[in-house]
Amino acid sequence: MFDNLGLSEPQTWDEFLGVAAKIKDSGTTPFILGANAGWEPLFWFDYFILRVAGSDFRNGLMNGTESYLDPKVVQAMELWADLLDKGYFLDGFSSMDFQTMNSRFVKEDGAIQLMGAWTTRNLMKAGLTPDEDFGVFNFPTITDGLEPAVEGAVEGWSASGAGANTENALAMLKCVSGAKAQEHFAVMTNNPTANKDIPIEVYSEPTRNTVSKFYGMLDAPFHQNLELATHPGVTEIAKREFPRFLTYPDQYMAVLERLEDRRLKVFEQ
Template sequence: MFNLTKKLLIMLNIIFLFSVQILSAGGEVTISHYFSGELGKANFMKGVKKFEASSGIKMKDSPVGHEDFKTDILVRAAGKNLPDVFSYWAGARVQFIVDSNSLLPIDDMWNSSGLDRVVAKSVANSATMYNGNRYLVPLNYHYSGMFYNKSVFRDAGISKMPNNWDEFLSLCAKLKSKGITPIALGSKNRWPAQFWFDYLILRTVGPDYRNNLMTGKAAYDDYAVKHAMSIWKDLVDKGYFTNNSNADTWTDASDKVARGKAGMTLMGTWITGYWNGMDLKPGVDYDFFPFPIMSTGIPNAVVGPVDGLVVSANAKNPSGAKKFLSFMMSNPDVQAQWTDGQGALSANTKVDPTKYNSVMQRALRTVANAEVYAFNYDLATPPPVAEVGLSMFTEFMDNPADYVSILSNAQRNASREFKN
């Protein structure tokens, strides 16, 4: 009886050790992301399932709402409780978390997978390198432009899109005269307002000044910022924005444009995925034009985010995590399916551009022809400072007449955060 029990214990121990070896060799990779609901979860999970089928590695998924994710991931990083893999926005947010020693460099995977031959050089240079190492795989990137309802514009007699600011103001006045609110903005969650701030700064004083502002070398109460905000205020004062913007989400604003209650909205290309899901036809029901030029001699900049995947420094399965990043970036079919569903552009140069619809093909060309690709505001400045600015934008939309004191208050708060 004793020998039988001893043999059974030995067998169970062997099985346990074998299981541990299997788990570490392939096993399970934990992942958390913000691709929920209208932001493309279904298509993201299609890529995940393909990876599981090809690798034998199980992905344990725990998505978090887009807005909650911004705080959730920082709390988990502070508690050293990050998942193996998580989605994150390239730029200052990744830099912030790299500086906290929470991410694992992926240079070895990048080189062994030959990603230099796959990822667009401009995106690789701006989005993947931090403190001299690769940390992020760029899952996709977006472009923010002025998306409009084609039938609304047609019925208002508008056939030529504006190239400069005077032409844009004339367009707004014409829509207003037809009883149509020109611009929808849904700033309830704050971030949709940032694109107005970004472009007004970039178009009036340029990317170098904006970079100084984002890094604390310029001030929010400078004349340049006050001037940009005064232009924004004039648009609000003329009734060119929908009422109570802070009560609407970005999808609310998008719905107003889709239903013809407003003419256009300044938004990222993910709006195309949202509208396509409503059976609107790109190039037929909606289109876009670039944010108009405001001053000559200033480099043409476009704005947008890069969504990426990173590996945590305390990943339990770093090998499996890196395999997942390589698969999601390298596979052109997965990339094409993902970007199509999310209304995004792929950083994988092997993706056939004809797979994009006509609107996204124009967005691709617009980005390619730009002199500067700038991360949007909350990805260009450290997260604590971004919180100051995002709140500033919604405060401004509630009370644009008070923009000077709002900027002064923002400068005090931003200066404090830069010093911390």
């Protein structure tokens, strides 16, 4: 679609808006976003915060030392609400989970989705080829001078220091994170591995450029997504309120007020 419309990967917010407008004018909805499980919209909020306010502020927000009513958070929500007001997102948020988002993307019901690296494999299973049928790009710059931080959901193994077999548990963790096991994972899944030392050549030819782009993004600070980065009490409100915001974007201040109320309650305990 980008090639057909003569579009290139947007680097700045103005370029991003220009891309969205041209896609909309062509008859396709620019963005696909579901909210069936509640966590899907959190990626958008996180990236808006990272691009408007930066990593340090976002860390403070997750740790409870920054306010959801801060002007920078309000600005982020206003930018997001503007996209919604322009009709840039597919309707039916509550009925779409991330798998449905992929299906709608494959059908070209929408042009762009914000999702984790695992989506690459799912799209390939659906018959799409990286760099031919789809590509990846980082969230564009909004505030000049901020590092292009990235975020995602990282779930890992852990070993109890008080376990009955801690020594072998640690040996297992060392094994699965080592180059040999991670290379096997890369060959099987064509997904980026946790071990960045895996040679790009082990990935199948169509995915190498995509994997390289993902690894290149990790040169900037990495953040755990909101669902796993902040107090569960705040996450509960976020997963309830952001899906509602997608339908009622004019109520963004009510969303922020509820988040702020919960932040004050859980972090002051």
